[in-house]
Amino acid sequence: MSLCVQTETAPYQFVSVEGPVTLRTPDFERDIRAMAIRYLGPEMGEMYLAMTADDRAREPSVLVEMRPVRWRSVDYRKMVG
16 A cells, blocks of 8 residues: 655645555444544544444444555755755
8 A cells, every 4th residue: 555645835745655454344442433532532523423323334444554664755845945
């Protein structure tokens, strides 16, 4: 798998990472709830989980885990004087 994140305005920056992936069924408490609360906070995380419960019940989720093997990055801000 390869993943790249970049800025769209100059001076440009990017980072890419490559590595093999493992697919598995996520554990609700450990993976889904923990991530919702980490990124949205306790109140909004629980609200998000309640609002998306029907979607999770209809369609099974897949957790994609990547083991990074190769990283590349460029930060052109460092070249601007």
